Amino acid sequence: MLPLTLHRLDLASDADPADCLIRIEPGDGLLTATDLAATRGDGIFETIVVVDGVPQAMAAHLDRFERSAAMLDLPAPRRELWLAAVLASAEALREHTARGAVKFVMSRGDEAHPAAPSGWALGFAPHSRSAAGAPEVDVVLLDRGYRHDVAQTSPWLLQGAKTLSYAVNMAALREARRRGAQDVIFTSIDGFVLEGPNSTVVARIDGVYVTPPTDLGLLPGTTQSDVFAALEGWGELVTTRRIEVGELRRADALWLCSSTRGAAPVRSLDGRPLTVDIEMSDRINDALDARKA
Amino acid sequence: MLPLTLHRLDLASDADPADCLIRIEPGDGLLTATDLAATRGDGIFETIVVVDGVPQAMAAHLDRFERSAAMLDLPAPRRELWLAAVLASAEALREHTARGAVKFVMSRGDEAHPAAPSGWALGFAPHSRSAAGAPEVDVVLLDRGYRHDVAQTSPWLLQGAKTLSYAVNMAALREARRRGAQDVIFTSIDGFVLEGPNSTVVARIDGVYVTPPTDLGLLPGTTQSDVFAALEGWGELVTTRRIEVGELRRADALWLCSSTRGAAPVRSLDGRPLTVDIEMSDRINDALDARKA
Structure with a gap:
C-alpha cells in the first residue's frame, strides 16, 4: 500500500470538525512508543474505498465503527468529525488517484499519559483491486x-x-x-x-x-x-x-x-x-x- | 507508566551491536501511521524488570522472544543486539530509578515499504509494584x-x-x-x-x-x-x-x-x-x- 495523505484528528475538542483536522505528512512519525495502538493493538479501525472522490458505504462504515467503539469501551465517536476526516481525505486523494481508500483509526491513546483516545485518517492507494475486476x-x-x-x-x-x-x-x-x-x-x-x-x-x-x-x-x-x-x-x-x-x-x-x-x-x-x-x-x-x- | 528512555534498533545492520542502537527521546514520534505494530498489532514484545541496574531473567526473556518470533514467522532476533539494547536501557534507567523496566518490541515493519522489521527498547518506571511487596x-x-x-x-x-x-x-x-x-x-x-x-x-x-x-x-x-x-x-x-x-x-x-x-x-x-x-x-x-x- 502507498500512503498518500494523513490527517490527525483532535478528539478532545468540540470545535467545528474542520478545525479539528490537522493535515500532516503520511511518512512522519505519528505515534510514540507508548501509544496503545502499537503496544496493545488497542483501538479500532475502518477502511473505506473512494471512487472518483466518493467514499463508498460511508454510513455503514461509521455504524460499524460506533459498534466497535462500544464493544471496546471506547468513547462514542463524534460522527460528524470522522465523516469530515473521511471527506477531507477523499478530497486530498483526488490529486493522486481515481480509486483510493481511507483507513481511519481510533487508538485508546498514549499510556504515558492518562490515556485519551487519539485518531487519524490515512488516505492510500490500495493494490488489491484492478480495473480488470476483483482478482480470483x-x-x-x-x-x-x-x-x-x-x-x-x-x-x-x-x-x-x-x-x-x-x-x-x-x-x-x-x-x-x-x-x-x-x-x-x-x-x-x-x-x-x-x-x-x-x-x-x-x-x-x-x-x-x-x-x-x-x-x-x-x-x-x-x-x-x-x-x-x-x-x-x-x-x-x-x-x-x-x-x-x-x-x-x-x-x-x-x-x-x-x-x-x-x-x-x-x-x-x-x-x-x-x-x-x-x-x-x-x-x-x-x-x-x-x-x- | 512513565517512559524514561528509548532506543531504536537497526535490525538491518550486522555491525557491532553498540553501533546499531540509536538513543532518542521517549516522547518523540517513533512510528508512522502505516507501521504494522499500530495497524495490525503485528509484532512481538517482552518486558524485563531492572533492579539496581540488573535486568532480571534476561536469558528466559530472550528465549521467549525468539519463540514468539518463530511463531509469527518473523526473522530470528539477533540475540546480542537485543541484549545490548536491554543493557543500554538498564544503564540509562539508573539515572532515573532503582527499579525500572525495559519493554522491547519487534514490529513487522512499515507496510508503506516492502516491510522490514523494526525494533525499539523502552525504559520506563512501572507503577504496579511497590517496595511494600506485590499488591494483593x-x-x-x-x-x-x-x-x-x-x-x-x-x-x-x-x-x-x-x-x-x-x-x-x-x-x-x-x-x-x-x-x-x-x-x-x-x-x-x-x-x-x-x-x-x-x-x-x-x-x-x-x-x-x-x-x-x-x-x-x-x-x-x-x-x-x-x-x-x-x-x-x-x-x-x-x-x-x-x-x-x-x-x-x-x-x-x-x-x-x-x-x-x-x-x-x-x-x-x-x-x-x-x-x-x-x-x-x-x-x-x-x-x-x-x-x-
Missing part, C-alpha cells in the same frame, strides 16, 4: 478456535469488533500462503462458516445467495450488504443464515467481499476447484463501483 | 473461548506467542473491573486453568505448588520459572501439570506471577475470599529481587 482467489478453511456462540457467552473476546489486534488474521493469511492459497475462510469448532480475516463470505447455494449472521461473532459486512441490495434489485434470492461447512463445499459459487477488493470470486476451496461465475462477479463489482455513497 | 489482587475466571489443545490443532491462533495484539487481554481486564476485581485467570472451554492476561498462574494445592503446562497454548512464565527454582531450593514440592477449574477453587494459596509485579497473591477468586500467605509471598518476592541475572 484460492481459499483454505481454517479453524478460528471458537464456538459459534462465543460473542454471546464471552463478549470480552471481542468477536465482531474491528480492532487493531489483527495478528491472528495475519498469521492465518500466512498459513494460507503456505498451503498455496491467498485467502482464508474461518470456521467455528462446531462446524459453521464464519468470515475471512478481512472479508465477508457470500455463497450461492442451490441458487440462493447466502451470508452468515453477525450473531456468530462476525463483522457486519459493509460490502456484502451492498452486494445483497444489488442482488435483490435484480430479483435474486438472498438470505442471512448459518452455513455448515459441508454446504459451503457444494456451493454453486463463492465470493469474499471487502471494501478494497469488492466481491472477489473464489476459484478453489481447500484445493478443490470451484466454478467462477465471471459474469455475475463483474455485474456485482460494477454495481459496487457505481455507488453514490 | 481480586481475580475473576473468564472463558478464553478455546479448547486446551488449540495450540496444537490451530497454530495460526498464536496461542503461546507474546504478540502486540492484546486487545482481548485488555478487554478481559476491563471485564474484571466491571466485576469488582483487578485481574483475570483465563480458562479453556473444556475446564482447564490457563493464564492471566499478563501473568502466569501458580497455585498451592494440597501443599504442592502447581503451574499449568505451556502446551495448553500458554506463555512460558519467566517469573514463574524463577519462583519455582526458589521454592525447590527451599525444599518445597513443585510440579507442572494441568489444573482443573474445580481444583483451583480449593487451592491453599494462589499467585499471579509477572515481571513487573513479581508474585502477586490472589485474595479472592470470583468473589470468594482466598487465604493469602503473606510470609511466603514476601519470601518469594525477596528472592525475585535478589536475582543477579
Whole structure:
C-alpha cells in the first residue's frame, strides 16, 4: 500500500470538525512508543474505498465503527468529525488517484499519559483491486478456535469488533500462503462458516445467495450488504443464515467481499476447484463501483 | 507508566551491536501511521524488570522472544543486539530509578515499504509494584473461548506467542473491573486453568505448588520459572501439570506471577475470599529481587 495523505484528528475538542483536522505528512512519525495502538493493538479501525472522490458505504462504515467503539469501551465517536476526516481525505486523494481508500483509526491513546483516545485518517492507494475486476482467489478453511456462540457467552473476546489486534488474521493469511492459497475462510469448532480475516463470505447455494449472521461473532459486512441490495434489485434470492461447512463445499459459487477488493470470486476451496461465475462477479463489482455513497 | 528512555534498533545492520542502537527521546514520534505494530498489532514484545541496574531473567526473556518470533514467522532476533539494547536501557534507567523496566518490541515493519522489521527498547518506571511487596489482587475466571489443545490443532491462533495484539487481554481486564476485581485467570472451554492476561498462574494445592503446562497454548512464565527454582531450593514440592477449574477453587494459596509485579497473591477468586500467605509471598518476592541475572 502507498500512503498518500494523513490527517490527525483532535478528539478532545468540540470545535467545528474542520478545525479539528490537522493535515500532516503520511511518512512522519505519528505515534510514540507508548501509544496503545502499537503496544496493545488497542483501538479500532475502518477502511473505506473512494471512487472518483466518493467514499463508498460511508454510513455503514461509521455504524460499524460506533459498534466497535462500544464493544471496546471506547468513547462514542463524534460522527460528524470522522465523516469530515473521511471527506477531507477523499478530497486530498483526488490529486493522486481515481480509486483510493481511507483507513481511519481510533487508538485508546498514549499510556504515558492518562490515556485519551487519539485518531487519524490515512488516505492510500490500495493494490488489491484492478480495473480488470476483483482478482480470483484460492481459499483454505481454517479453524478460528471458537464456538459459534462465543460473542454471546464471552463478549470480552471481542468477536465482531474491528480492532487493531489483527495478528491472528495475519498469521492465518500466512498459513494460507503456505498451503498455496491467498485467502482464508474461518470456521467455528462446531462446524459453521464464519468470515475471512478481512472479508465477508457470500455463497450461492442451490441458487440462493447466502451470508452468515453477525450473531456468530462476525463483522457486519459493509460490502456484502451492498452486494445483497444489488442482488435483490435484480430479483435474486438472498438470505442471512448459518452455513455448515459441508454446504459451503457444494456451493454453486463463492465470493469474499471487502471494501478494497469488492466481491472477489473464489476459484478453489481447500484445493478443490470451484466454478467462477465471471459474469455475475463483474455485474456485482460494477454495481459496487457505481455507488453514490 | 512513565517512559524514561528509548532506543531504536537497526535490525538491518550486522555491525557491532553498540553501533546499531540509536538513543532518542521517549516522547518523540517513533512510528508512522502505516507501521504494522499500530495497524495490525503485528509484532512481538517482552518486558524485563531492572533492579539496581540488573535486568532480571534476561536469558528466559530472550528465549521467549525468539519463540514468539518463530511463531509469527518473523526473522530470528539477533540475540546480542537485543541484549545490548536491554543493557543500554538498564544503564540509562539508573539515572532515573532503582527499579525500572525495559519493554522491547519487534514490529513487522512499515507496510508503506516492502516491510522490514523494526525494533525499539523502552525504559520506563512501572507503577504496579511497590517496595511494600506485590499488591494483593481480586481475580475473576473468564472463558478464553478455546479448547486446551488449540495450540496444537490451530497454530495460526498464536496461542503461546507474546504478540502486540492484546486487545482481548485488555478487554478481559476491563471485564474484571466491571466485576469488582483487578485481574483475570483465563480458562479453556473444556475446564482447564490457563493464564492471566499478563501473568502466569501458580497455585498451592494440597501443599504442592502447581503451574499449568505451556502446551495448553500458554506463555512460558519467566517469573514463574524463577519462583519455582526458589521454592525447590527451599525444599518445597513443585510440579507442572494441568489444573482443573474445580481444583483451583480449593487451592491453599494462589499467585499471579509477572515481571513487573513479581508474585502477586490472589485474595479472592470470583468473589470468594482466598487465604493469602503473606510470609511466603514476601519470601518469594525477596528472592525475585535478589536475582543477579
